Amino acid sequence: MPHISHAGAVNIEYSHFPVEELWEPGFEQRDDSPDFNTSDAVIVVPGRIIVRSRVQAHTVPVVLALSSQQGQAPGVGWELLASVAYRPVYSGRMAAFDTTNGMARSASEAVSAFGQQADPGEPAIDLDPSRTYDVQVWAQGRSDSRERFDDAAPGTDIEGASGLEAYLIVFTSSGTQEAPSPAAHESRRDRLARTHGRPPLNMR
Known part of the structure; x- marks a missing residue:
């Protein structure tokens, strides 16, 4: 049975909202911008999956799930919008976000999916960063x-x-990849040497 997150409430603006992988210090931060000049309902850039709504501004419940079975229908009333591929770029923690105001808040009521009730709470799940995913x-x-x-x-x-x-x-x-890893810690001396070509006199 799929593992489902709590149900969050996403405030949509400009007809879209992101599901993002949480960045952690040490990882190279990705800031790739999505190209909205497309008719695709779902857009993927490193670290983000952008879902496009048919309404410009409104609030929607969002649930994330981790399943071992591809294509399993979540229940009555759900229609498949798109299938895309995603590769974790940080440590694999995914969460639903408002368009402009940070992580989604708790939904006002539960959402039914895969015969389970997603109770109101944080809409987030943990992916294995050494795996790739069909979404x-x-x-x-x-x-x-x-x-x-x-x-x-x-x-x-x-x-x-x-x-x-x-x-x-x-x-x-859907497969495996080399898990992203944070950069090795760099001392102040090494950082200054890299930036200026040699360490300061008091650190030589």
Whole structure:
């Protein structure tokens, strides 16, 4: 049975939100920017999986899962949005984030997936950084979310809109890789020598 995270609430802005691998000191920090000039519903860059919503600004529940079975349907109402590949670049800790405001908060209610209840809490899981992963992004309510949003009463608070979509991101191991590792600790003397060509006089 898949391992599922708690259910988080993601505040979407600009019609997208990221699932990111948490950076830790010592690792080379990746800052690759996604290319939004595409019709793809899911975009992958090193360290991030970006999911694109059909609604510009709203709040959605998000659950992450780790499964040993590729393609297992999570239950009634879930539709497969995309399948992509992901390689851990840090230590493998994945979490759902708001578009601009940091890690997602706890959802207001549980989400059902794979016959389990994902209770409200932190939407995060731990991947094995020595593995590569196939990632399936499942959605609820997406097929007509924009239409339902447009049909809402005039004056509706778009930032507070909820219940339009839900997302489930499922990771399944697909192979192996050399696990990313942090750089070896560098002393102040060595750093200054590398920067200036030789160590300061008082450190020679």
